[in-house]
Amino acid sequence: MIRPATPADVPVIHALVRELAEYEKALGEAVATEEQLREALFGERPAAYAHMAVDDVTGEPVGFALWFLNFSTWRGVHGIYLEDLYVRPEARGGGHGRALLEELARLCVERGYQRLEWSVLDWNEPAIGFYRALGALPQDEWTVFRLTDEALTELGTARRSGEPVA
Template sequence: MIRTATAADVPVIHSMVRELADYEKALHEANATEEQLHEALFGERPAAYAHIAESDEDGEIVGFALWFLNFSTWRGVHGIYLEDLYVRPDRRGGGHGKALLRELARICVERGYERLEWSVLNWNAPSIAFYESLGARPQDEWTVYRLTDGALAELGG
């Protein structure tokens, strides 16, 4: 079952964000607090949205998708950028990840959004194979750039 996240889900979402960061070998970079996540999802001006995957058997939360709106100047409409998609390792293969992506695709279609986009680490072969099995294609002509920490402060200061 897929449902919209509630404020009560923030602790488990935060825990799964940390699990994902650990899987991606970057736990040391996952500094967001539960309070920050709560504000981003449920504050006065939400910056992001989340959906929860619950097990049909026992109702346990087994995964989540956290996303926000982007905008295409070429298409003139919003799209969804999927920041995190995570299903706990012992629950993978049960269709939860596909159900989460299906829900985001449904939202795109319903609202007239023309893109559902995300990034995946080059070494994450199981996820790449999963995404490609759904019809997703890599945008390998683009390279992602990022400013953080000292470089961001220097440019912005």
């Protein structure tokens, strides 16, 4: 069963984010707090949305999808960017990951969005195989760039106030 997340789900979403980070060998980078997630998902101006995969028998959450809207200037409409998709190892193979993606695809179709996009680590062969089986195509001609930490701060503070932008 797939359902939209509620504020009561924030602790389990936080735990699932940390499990995903551990799986991706980057637990030290997962510094978001429950309060930050609560504000991002359920604050006055939500920045992201989440859906929960729930075990049909126990009713316990076994996975989640956290996503936000993006926009394509080429297509002129919104799309969904899937930030995180995670299903606990003991629940994998039960259709939860597919059901989460089906729900996001349904939202795209219903709302007129024309893209559902996400990134996957190059070494995550099980995920890559799963996505390919759904008909998703890798965008190999694009390379993701990211500014964080000191590099972001340095660039963001490089221009003095009042100077024209080059």
